[in-house]
Amino acid sequence: MEHSSLAGRIFRGVALTLILIFFMFPIVWIFLMSFQTNEQILRIPPRILFEPTFANYEALISGQLRTAAGNLQISFMRNLFNSVVLSSAAVLLALLLGVPAAYAFARFKFRLGESIAFTLLSFRFAPPLLVLLPLSLYYQELGLNDTYFGIVWVYQLIALPLILWIVRGYFEDISPDIEHAYRLAGHSWREAFTRIAVPLAGPGIAAAGLLSFIFCWNNFVFALILASADKQPVTVGALAFVTASGIQYGQIAAAIVLSVTPTLLLALYAQRYLVEGLSLGAVKG
């Protein structure tokens, strides 16, 4: 970097700024929108400078949506809570099931092993809408409709294959000799799994967990069909802002800001694991 000329450095700075603006603009714009009223948002030409209002956030948090047609009850905070509960539970369950399964697929050769692993991956191929109709019929029969457990279960279609296939690769990168060495030192295979394999695949497990959390958080159709209002996550809850008297852009923007925040915080926290995890497999160390 020290070798580059002044002109080069200026050019690089300008280019980086332009790229940053290009990619960040929608997010910044939504952030600004969340502090504006519907009238301010729809004004032509739009203005960067405006008098900020916290009305959108107040409405979301209090659950009272004031529109031209009157007051509407919305349960945004409830939706946000549902999103956190559903995504966390789904990822925890998928980790609990997927990490041992990934280890089995990585370490042991067994009959139909590859077929089972591929079948699990193929869940990702099926269009969710095709799966949903029969699934909702089964769920009604089983009484799983509109339950947290039912949605967490169906979220396994998203999270389990992802965790299974990412973590499997990490387990395969660990030399089996390391585990053999631990077993010869007098430890059972269960101890070798929990004390050697899992810590060494840790970055991969963190990365897979974070990715599947994001995918679960952003899911829309499963919860739309299988859950009613009090179990729905934010993605579905945002539909409430499309009201009879128009679309509440300000509240939608505020809702987006609020619903992005948890995943953003989680991603920032897990970033170092994620980067380490995404690059660890490439470089044999």
Add this chain to the structure above:
Amino acid sequence: MARLEINAVSKAFGAARPADGLSLAVEPGEIVAVFGPSGSGKTVLLRMIAGMFEPDDGDILVGGRSVVGAPPERRGIGMAFQNFALFPHMTARDNIASGLRASGSEVASRVAAISKLLKIEHVLGHAPRELSNGQKQRTALARALIGNPDVLLLDDPLRNVDAKLRYEMRLELPNLLRRGTAAVLYVTQDYREAMAIADRLAVLIDGRFAQVATPADIYAQPASVAIARLFGDPTINLAEVSPVAEHGMLSAMVAGARMRLGAADGAASPGSCWLGVRPEDLAVSSASGDGAIPARILAITPMHEKAVLLLRLADGTEWLAALPPDAPQGAADDSVFVRFASDAAMLFDRATGLRIGPTHRLKAA
């Protein structure tokens, strides 16, 4: 105190048979080196003993008790791996201590004792990635030794360390391994290492033990031409001969010269044979005479402790001679005469490669 016994162990992977009826016993306190070219089944044998996979056939006993089917952690085996296999997320201290099931203070004192012995006390707090290859290898050895296992398996432990350290460890290891009473099986691809470290050598070729004997015996009396070629640098010289017995003495024409090959054992001539002569048993001079093979020097490689001459015999066969550095060597392209003592000649059956008449060819060891 436990003896390691391998009884007719076989293992097949598809068409490959890396172990084909292997039998071997290692006494407590004894070091047996399993030596063989790569792909001969050395590592497979170790892994069957360690319990990473089970033999198809045969039995493995530690202290008279069969360990086939037992999980690795119940076999009383310590092992050092060629790639070290240290736990990357633990310090050297925790790596070494992982082999112990004991209370805190005892762990600390035993780790201290073994690391002092292996001269790695100063790096105990380091993670494996901060260690040099030599330190990694010592850490791996310490981990294998600390539990005082009945059987110690060393899978080519000096393969990945540099030449100087390898030399030091060759001197150090036998003392280190003989401290305990473990039966030691040492796998290596380096015949010098095998000969330096082991009490006995087991030569493994194509999944079978071709010869099990002391290093000196294997060098002086290899059981077959294949084994003779594995030991020695430069490798043994070979020539096709058809010996004849006359007045109780064997002799054969080698490149136009009649060479005496020692006393004939039986009445019959052995038929078509390989004649083997070690390079250091050849004498090279400019004087012609009886029992001298005419040859031409093609090249001379000075190696400081010896000089290696590449010779072309009169019939075109190329032989190597290893001479002391102060011996007159001549120059490239010189015509010379090659001699060897009759007791230095080894004869191997052409068809089977097996050695013929080993008894009367015993070299003074």
